[in-house]
Amino acid sequence: MRSVEQSKLEIAFKDISSTITSSKDGxxxxxxxxxKLSL
Structure with missing residues (x-):
């Protein structure tokens, strides 16, 4: 069974990868x- 946290992380990573255009800024x-996550 997958945890809610894992799902949230996957969604976050998908958002990040879709918003990053240049690798330096990315x-x-x-x-x-x-x-921010680790604060």
């Missing part, structure tokens, strides 16, 4: 996003 945004 990497930066992704790091900032992960930092």
């Amino acid at each position: 990497a930066k945004n992704f790091r900032e996003y992960l930092e």
Whole structure:
């Protein structure tokens, strides 16, 4: 059985990958996003 958290993460990663266009900005945004998650 899959947890709700896993589903939320998958959705978040799909959103991230669909919004990232340039890899440089993408990497930066992704790091900032992960930092927010870990706060």
